[in-house]
Amino acid sequence: MTVSSGTWPKMTGSDEFRFLSDLVMTRSSADHTIVRLRDHHAGTTRFANNQVIQNVDARRGSLAVTVAFGGRHGTVGTTDFTAGAIQDVLARAERIARVSPVDPEYLPPPDPCIFPVRETAKPETLAAGPVKRLEYANEAIGHCRMENLMAAGIVSSSTTAVGIATGNGLFGYERRADAKFSLTVQAGDATGWSATAHRSIDHLKVQERTLAAIAKAKRGRSAREMPAGRYPVILEPAAVAGLWAWLIWALDAKSYVKKTSPFAGKLGQAIVDERLTLKNVPDHADLLGEGFTHEGLPSTDSLWIDQGILTQLAYDRFTAKAHGVKSIPTLEAPALSVEGPPAHSIQDLIKDTERAILVSNFWYIRPVNPRDLMLTGMTRDGTFLVEKGEVVSAVKNFRFHESPLQVFRHINMWTSPMEAVNSETGKMLVPAMALPQFHFSSVTRF
Amino acid sequence: MSDPTWDEFAELALKRIAKSGAEYADIRIQDSSTEHIEGEDCRISSVRDARDIGFGVRVLYHGAWGFAASSVLSLEEVPRVAGLAVEIARGSASVALEKVRLASEPVHRDRIVTPYRIDPFSVPLEKKTDLLLNTMEVLQRQSGIARSSASLWARRDRKLFVSTEGSHLVFDLLAGQGDCTATALHEGRFASRSFNTPHLRKGFELIEEADFLREASRVANQAVEKVKAPAVDAGQYDLVLDPEHLSLTIHESCGHPSELDRALGYEANYAGTSFLTTEKRGTFCYGSRHVNLVADNTEPETLAATGYDDDGVACQKWDIVRNGIFVGYCTNREVAPKIGESRSCGSNRADGWGNIPMVRIANIGLEPGEATREQLIADVKRGVYIEGHGSYSIDQRRYNFQFGGDAFWLIENGRRTHMLRDVIYHGITPEFWNNCDGVADRSFRRRYGFITCGKGQPGQSGWMTHAAAPARFRQVHVIRGEESS
Known part of the structure; x- marks a missing residue:
């Protein structure tokens, strides 16, 4: 197996998001405009009965445009990032907002501010792909097989580019990544379980958690x-x-x-x-x-x-x-x-x-x-x-x-x-x- | 040069896979539009319109699955994602113990379109927001109502399914729903009451046929009555359950345990397994002789009646429980052969292009009996009549359940009297269904749909409809759902 996450198309970067949001802002006739980005790439290796039953990798990029005329607002989203589609999204959002009733609770977008910069995307998690996930799944399954027990669980990793831009100059962009491991060990009628989620895939502690779930299952008989x-x-x-x-x-x-x-x-x-x-x-x-x-x-x-x-x-x-x-x-x-x-x-x-x-x-x-x-x-x-x-x-x-x-x-x-x-x-x-x-x-x- | 058609993209993907030696593959290309309008406390709080386009490729290589999906539908991305699905399947195959063997299915070439009278996406937004604002005004007009909400939802799914076996299926499916809720305040307590149209595969006529303003007036009155009602006294009661309430009881206590992938352990780490283990099929007494639970994915307007599932298997009708005996599962092409079935019953569904399909609950309904609702109530000395959905929880094998409801009436000496509040009942699934001693006739049958049935990792939302006529259950344990209980 030779697949790695590097073969996926590049996630939407900060500059690209700024370009896309500028495309919307320059064409918007609304009083207020907000563009939100969520570009999500995730993979999960799922196992049950001591073998892999599902092995998936999916990428979904989506943009949502919210516009407001006074207190009338509307939101339209799309997964199509082409210029024509984005212009269409803006036009539809404007059409919705123009005929929506005034929302007495509507507020303009927040003022621009500097967001805290956090280490939300660890390189080891960004680099993880199906090979790493399968390796961890096999580790958990292997321990359970050795004990004559049944393993069911998941190893997943994901990365998400998240952005927000507003017509009044607020701009935020962040890459987030996380990894998850969860395992249910079946010992006849008894089960033992362990799970974790972390920004770093290296922090899943698969062996330690597997042994803990095994001990619980055996004790549960x-x-x-x-x-x-x-x-x-x-x-x-x-x-x-x-x-x-x-x-x-x-x-x-x-x-x-x-x-x-x-x-x-x-x-x-x-x-x-x-x-x-x-x-x-x-x-x-x-x-x-x-x-x-x-x-x-x-x-x-x-x-x-x-x-x-x-x-x-x-x-x-x-x-x-x-x-x-x-x-x-x-x-x-x-x-x-x-x-x-x-x-x-x-x-x-x-x-x-x-x-x-x-x-x-x-x-x-x-x-x-x-x-x-x-x-x-x-x-x-x-x-x-x-x-x-x-x-x-x-x-x-x-x-x-x-x-x-x-x-x-x-x-x-x-x-x-x-x-x-x-x-x-x-x-x-x-x-x-x-x-x-x-x-x-x-x-x-x- | 014009953009490639979906058929051309599908051909491109399957050509890429054909070179790999995979024994099976399919591609689903989907374009989903959703409109969701929400109102809260006499204002329109949100109008959202979303379009979600993408494709997912599923490959079976040497008996193991690989799946890859992308929202970028392009000449470069389609073959690349198809190749990735093959590579992932190869990885799965390298550790496979038992090879996946698909139940056979005829090749289908078909086009499925939801019949509708009014396209919900063509109805002017102002008409919809006016309806919601007027509904909330009626809700809040009632003295004692502190909060109100109302919403409309519509979805169109255009989908192409093409498999290496030659099936070619085109879908244009609609679904819709609307609801409203009133929350009443009284002496520091609050209580809500809702009206929901069913989720059905119909056009905007579903909304027009529901009299929202009349229903709003009714639920506002009942919310006030409910918040002032006495709390139930804990004890054994006979229950008469209305179809909307029963739809959730059926879903949780019959639907999920009849999913064969759960019974085989596929969901052991998340949604759970099933007490309906495979050796019970054909012999286990799930309920009384009055209990006939039938899966019917062919009934028009219901959510799982999509013509074909995401295995490309034609929708069917079959028994889950016949005369009280558990006889059938919901299956897909992968799990059906594991219990000796030669054909899947067509219950394999994904919640969109980005997820792999898995076994899903079918449109399972309780078959009508012969009584009237009034006859069911007339034969109750001390009981509770329950409408709608409330609190719900059930264990991971679907044995021990606990349900609330949206509205409760005390039944005394054969008559429905006043409302109660905080009614919770619990039991063990087969004991509860064995205490069913009457179901109302077909004229009382109603259908309710679900679009948020959670299952799978990563999580997916399943869609299905559960139909029922009111039914009576003897001697169910009722508790009071508040702190002092």
């Missing part, structure tokens, strides 16, 4: 059924991230103002344990920070929950302006930390636990009640009973029924923040945590 009920729990980082993702998504300021938010009236109040702090840390090497947002706002460090107190909401520009919020923070690189001395490892949390359910990950978390942020979901890929400082057996998977606003009101023990992703959330840094009580509402059959 002969799961016993325990009754539903309230138990102390140890949540591994992926499980913590799954719950916190829903808390983060609920921070929308407009819902807060309209009183349709679970946080209504709670800004400035304690919402979780007073030792918990949530920040945006876009410069952290293990997070997927970005230089700017889709709206053309810079991504910067910000504080969202300070020692348990809700200090920040996720503002759209209109709501921010209406409430005098000058600087709109972003939360694409969340880091959750706990004040105080951490346990050294998850194993130390186990060692200091009398009795608890150890949860590797949650699956299919969905809101039950948006008023109190009650969530439901299932444990998945490694649920265990801990007694007297040891994992004593695997247990069958539970459905839970809990609100993060309740369960994180008090935490017993924690580790330092660790990298965490799961199948439905982006990447975060969160600690593993031991919580005094967690409501498992029913049990499933495996």
